[in-house]
Amino acid sequence: MSNKVEIRGLTKSFGSVQVLHDVDFTVKEGEIVCLIGPSGSGKSTLLRCINQLEEAQSGIIRVDGLIQGWSERSGKLYELSPRNITAQRSHIGMVFQRFNLFPHLTALENIIEAPIHVRGIRRAEAIKQARQLLENVGLANKQDSYPSELSGGQQQRVAIARALAMKPRLMLFDEPTSALDPELVSEVLAVMKNLAEIGMTMIVVTHELGFAREVADRVAFMDQGRIVESGTPEELLTSPRNSRTKSFISSVLQ
Amino acid sequence: MPSTGKSKIMTMGNMSCLEMGRTERIRRKYYGRYVSGLAIVVILLLIVRAFKNGMIDWGIVGEFLTAESILVGLLKTIIMAPLAMLLGLVLGLVIALMRMSPNPVCSSFAVGYMWLFRGSPQLLQLFLWYNIALVFPTITIPYLFSMPTIQVMTPFVATLLGLGICQSAYTAEVFRAGIISVDKGQGEAAAALGMGGGLSMRRIILPQAMRAIVPPVGNEFIGMVKATSLASAIQYTEILNAAQRIYYVNNYVIELLIVATVWYLFIVSLLTIGQSFLERRIGRGFERR
Numbered sequence: 001m002s003n004k005v006e007i008r009g010l011t012k013s014f015g016s017v018q019v020l021h022d023v024d025f026t027v028k029e030g031e032i033v034c035l036i037g038p039s040g041s042g043k044s045t046l047l048r049c050i051n052q053l054e055e056a057q058s059g060i061i062r063v064d065g066l067i068q069g070w071s072e073r074s075g076k077l078y079e080l081s082p083r084n085i086t087a088q089r090s091h092i093g094m095v096f097q098r099f100n101l102f103p104h105l106t107a108l109e110n111i112i113e114a115p116i117h118v119r120g121i122r123r124a125e126a127i128k129q130a131r132q133l134l135e136n137v138g139l140a141n142k143q144d145s146y147p148s149e150l151s152g153g154q155q156q157r158v159a160i161a162r163a164l165a166m167k168p169r170l171m172l173f174d175e176p177t178s179a180l181d182p183e184l185v186s187e188v189l190a191v192m193k194n195l196a197e198i199g200m201t202m203i204v205v206t207h208e209l210g211f212a213r214e215v216a217d218r219v220a221f222m223d224q225g226r227i228v229e230s231g232t233p234e235e236l237l238t239s240p241r242n243s244r245t246k247s248f249i250s251s252v253l254q
Numbered sequence: 255m256p257s258t259g260k261s262k263i264m265t266m267g268n269m270s271c272l273e274m275g276r277t278e279r280i281r282r283k284y285y286g287r288y289v290s291g292l293a294i295v296v297i298l299l300l301i302v303r304a305f306k307n308g309m310i311d312w313g314i315v316g317e318f319l320t321a322e323s324i325l326v327g328l329l330k331t332i333i334m335a336p337l338a339m340l341l342g343l344v345l346g347l348v349i350a351l352m353r354m355s356p357n358p359v360c361s362s363f364a365v366g367y368m369w370l371f372r373g374s375p376q377l378l379q380l381f382l383w384y385n386i387a388l389v390f391p392t393i394t395i396p397y398l399f400s401m402p403t404i405q406v407m408t409p410f411v412a413t414l415l416g417l418g419i420c421q422s423a424y425t426a427e428v429f430r431a432g433i434i435s436v437d438k439g440q441g442e443a444a445a446a447l448g449m450g451g452g453l454s455m456r457r458i459i460l461p462q463a464m465r466a467i468v469p470p471v472g473n474e475f476i477g478m479v480k481a482t483s484l485a486s487a488i489q490y491t492e493i494l495n496a497a498q499r500i501y502y503v504n505n506y507v508i509e510l511l512i513v514a515t516v517w518y519l520f521i522v523s524l525l526t527i528g529q530s531f532l533e534r535r536i537g538r539g540f541e542r543r
């Protein structure tokens with residue numbers, strides 16, 4: 001299978017603090033990769049680099065073979081225009097830990113906003129699609145609710161529907177359930193499982209090892225800005241080779 | 255002291271009533287409040303009486319309240335204030351965006367602009383615009399337009415520019431504060447959906463920033479209504495100027511100043527109502543929880 005995401009030598013610093021150290025990482029078409037690791041290890045930063053919310057100092061990220069943020073001509077990289085960067089982003093869905101729904105718009109309006117104004121889809125069409133998406137995430141009756149009227153789990157499901165409305169080729173999840181009360185976690189994970197079943201390529205930063213074990217094709221462990229180890233859920237979660245992986249997993253399971 | 259009070263109630267055998275929460279409660283009497291309230295009422299009455307017996311001809315006030323030149327002045331105030339405010343809002347937004355621009359020339363320009371127009375008195379700025387013909391006798395746009403400045407810089411135009419530009423230096427800060435107050439995650443979510451900077455600002459950031467922007471802009475607007483009175487100094491015949499022109503002739507100075515006051519209070523009251531209406535509308539999606 002072809003590579004969906006291909007990261008080579010990615011290095012990122014905030015000021016003098018180096019957060020990503022020469023990261024190499026590939027995700028295949030249709031693959032579901034869970035990224036685990038201790039707080040501050042650079043998981044969010046890696047995801048944010050993939051859809052260019054952060055700019056790396058060096059290294060290359062390709063999505064569907066296209067270098068993110070740059071175009072290659074005669075052996076040189078030329079910076080893309082903001083418009084082209086925006087276009088690249090529009091094919092990558094992102095789900096945030098804190099949902100980041102637009103509070104001044106209803107659930108439905110949150111979902112149709114980008115399809116209408118970025119893709120130029122007709123409003124009626126966008127609404128029809130949004131209703132379908134809301135139904136898929138089990139919130140058909142909440143289309144006119146404002147985010148503040150929804151529970152955390154419902155908000156996150158709307159956020160997933162909002163990302164899917166752009167028909168992304170890749171979904172990035174940054175700890176989508178960490179801000180949720182325990183009883184709301186499963187409803188969000190269920191939506192993500194459905195997504196996995198229809199073959200969406202997904203990179204999921206998560207502390208839900210159960211989800212990783214059940215859904216992921218591959219689990220990668222990140223520590224101090226490096227991907228220390230990666231393998232099938234079985235290999236990595238049950239019999240990790242690296243001692244840091246081992247101690248992290250046992251600390252999460254404790 | 256609460257502890258002795260409690261033990262007294264217990265010895266009086268009121269336990270059952272207390273437990274059932276039906277015990278009568280005696281509110282404390284705040285005699286100080288009665289005294290101060292009464293004092294204020296008395297002082298107000300004395301003031302009213304003083305004005306009633308003072309040398310004010312209330313008949314004149316009533317007569318000139320709806321005099322034609324006063325109403326024309328009122329109309330000119332009502333036209334000028336929103337126009338100058340609009341200019342102040344549009345320029346203010348531009349300056350706020352420039353101030354936040356990554357381009358250092360842009361942001362420095364914005365800082366300099368705010369320094370200049372906030373730092374000098376409004377009345378002085380009006381005089382400068384009104385007299386700008388002394389600096390540039392003609393205004394020329396090559397091949398298109400050429401005109402003596404005096405004809406362009408009428409009291410109306412000078413007031414509009416003077417008040418609007420000065421206002422923009424203040425509204426820029428209001429806009430900037432409002433934009434900064436919106437959670438960073440909102441812009442990121444918009445960007446992640448493929449929304450460009452302008453689109454995200456227009457559709458996501460500004461509508462949310464409005465919640466923080468509208469209340470101070472409402473205050474600024476009220477300030478603007480009152481600031482139009484400065485234009486009386488450059489012969490723009492708004493309410494105050496109209497009142498002055500009348501009392502120069504008939505000498506009913508106070509009466510006409512009261513007429514002007516009444517109209518200013520009237521406009522400002524309407525604005526206050528409009529503002530609270532607008533704030534409720536913009537609060538959609540926020541008031542709950």
Ligand SMILES: Nc1ncnc2c1ncn2[C@@H]1O[C@H](COP(=O)(O)OP(=O)(O)OP(=O)(O)O)[C@@H](O)[C@H]1O
Nearest residue numbers: 014015017019037038039040041042043044045046
């Ligand atoms: N905008 C920023 N400015 C400065 N430092 C930052 C910034 N964002 C992240 N960092 C630093 O980069 C490091 C990695 O952060 P990152 O958010 O990627 O970690 P993480 O693995 O996602 O952690 P967590 O599990 O807590 O979310 C941390 O040390 C953090 O302090």
Ligand SMILES: [Mg+2]
Nearest residue numbers: 043044045174
């Ligand atoms: Mg993180």
